[in-house]
Amino acid sequence: MEGSFAYYGTLIHSRTTSDIEILTDTLIIVDDTGKISHIYPQLEPENGRSLEDSIGSVLNRPDAQLPVVRLESPSQFLVPSFIDTHVHAPQFSMRGLGQGLHILEWLDQITFPHEAKFCDTDYARQVYSRCVEMGLRQGVTTACYFGSLHTPATKILVDVCLEKGQRAFVGKTCMNNPDTNPAYYREDTADAVAGTQEVIRHCRAVDEKGDMVRPILTPRFAISCTSESLTELGKLAKEHEHTYGVGQGVPNQTHFCEAQQEIDATLNQYKGFTCEADLYAHYGLFDHNSVLAHCTLLSEADQVKIKQQGCGIAHCPASNTTVGGGFMAAPIRKLLSDGVTKIGLGTDSGGGFSCSIMDAMRLAVIVGNAREMISGGKEERLKLDEIFYMATLGGARVLRMEDRVGSFEVGKQFDALLVDMSDPPPSRPSESTYAGVHTMMDGESRTAQGIRQVWEKWVMTGDDRNLTKVWVGGKVKKDITRGKS
Incomplete structure (x- = not known):
């Protein structure tokens, strides 16, 4: 799977006009052409095995070498661009x-x-x-x-x-x-x-x-x-x-x-x-x-x-x-x-x-x-x-592009945004160079309801600094480290 990559965490997108869909503990794999090749919602590592090993089992390719990035829930999530x-x-x-x-x-x-x-x-x-x-x-x-x-x-x-x-x-x-x-x-x-x-x-x-x-x-x-x-x-x-x-x-x-x-x-x-x-x-x-x-x-x-x-x-x-x-x-x-x-x-x-x-x-x-x-x-x-x-x-x-972009579906292009709403590091909670809007987390934030609340806060209070990565067809067009512009 050379050239492919994967993210594991929360995906949020629309399938209808009226309601968003929140996919937690989800693995999304992008192939070397920039298309989404696999989506596995609610995928949890098997007993005693690493996420990477579990992915190989799911793909029926134990030797698959696939770089996987874990997203922090609920402060990080992927949305369509x-x-x-x-x-x-x-x-x-x-x-x-x-x-x-x-x-x-x-x-x-x-x-x-x-x-x-x-x-x-x-x-x-x-x-x-x-x-x-x-x-x-x-x-x-x-x-x-x-x-x-x-x-x-x-x-x-x-x-x-x-x-x-x-x-x-x-x-x-x-x-x-x-x-x-x-x-x-x-x-x-x-x-x-x-x-x-x-x-x-x-x-x-x-x-x-x-x-x-x-x-x-x-x-x-x-x-x-x-x-x-x-x-x-x-x-x-x-x-x-x-x-x-x-x-x-x-x-x-x-x-x-x-x-x-x-x-x-x-x-x-x-x-x-x-x-x-x-x-x-x-x-x-x-x-x-x-x-x-x-x-x-x-x-x-x-x-x-x-x-x-x-x-x-x-x-x-x-x-x-x-x-x-x-x-x-x-x-x-x-x-x-x-x-x-x-x-x-x-x-x-x-x-x-x-x-x-x-x-x-x-x-x-x-x-x-x-x-x-x-x-x-x-x-x-x-x-x-x-x-x-x-x-x-x-x-x-x-624009009659719904067969190619706009949501997370197998076969569509990976045009996506990585949203980061995490808190500033404790060592510099008020540092002026810290980029982006952050949201306070509490014990309820890691539930599906809590993830939705973070999404709502992002829509209503976030800005481009919260977009830490931007992809077009699987190619990175923006990549910033949280806390630096």
Whole structure:
């Protein structure tokens, strides 16, 4: 089993939308290709034998030489790594700007001038490198990126993701409407389509099977485009509907029903449509390959058609409560209750002030509480289990990757996080260099209920310092010793 490795301890993941599963005393083995080859829950060493010897017996290979790392329970546990279903890579360095502006003013005054800088490929590489590195540090091993409208810069983003080992969907943003985009930051229809085709070719050239990086069609939103460009993007979606296997096409993403100002402008520009779902469906950009960001102001028609077509939703609580002109929150409870399960979390950096999915989880708690209050109790608040699902397996379903990542299953890639919530060493309980949040342990903490309590504390109080290891396909992308950064 050369190249394989194993961990023994607690695993926490989602198998359904509603409840986490806690696997204690569990052995998980990762093979030399980075896939999970075995999972043995409730495995205890046989009488008088070491764990390693017991593993050899279980595998029916007494001579198996397999390095096993024991996790301390309940302070250490493994979880699937995070999936960010909506993030703007060129906005990484402008996070936090433009508070108090409505969405279209925020784009005109803050975002477009900043994104225009990505005509400089050296600048693009610098920012994109920092963006991807920070994502991995925060435990985001898969990200769905909007790039700028610049084709060379978007190809650099593809290369950076591949070089640094982050799974990614990368889209060249399309913006060709002269009435809604500034002269310094727009393109004509031919360039928008040709650039998108070039990015698709580049992704295929550097990663033919799409194991790590895939292209995604990216009309910024309908009002930034024209009927002509949406038509051409729809043709590309049809042309590439089986690029990565039967039914596994090049996906598409856009901002969907994000703010009333945007919705009004969209329906005014595209006469004859009464909802955004019909508009995108008309152009062939509304189906099981679609990633719809925000969805804060869905009409009943939109919601019904999202379910019918199997679209994915990127819930972005940070940006929806800070930038855009109001405190908005997607109707996640209504969607879940209606059987929509393709829901993930998005940081929406830089509309979102943080690139941390952990922050997104906590904000999802807050906006879920707000929806319950505003609805008079009709929309029940979200459980932590449901929010954790969105950060992991739900995001995988949005991006149609649930057969590869998002939970711990034999045959899936080992994209995982090692969480450490242990106390500081007694010799330095208040040492300022000690990294991470810790939680007090008591006699009950080692029970299943106690382990769940530690998990809850991590979700609500932890940060990237508690992520002591990050793996992508079994390869370590972050490794810190507890107490040192």
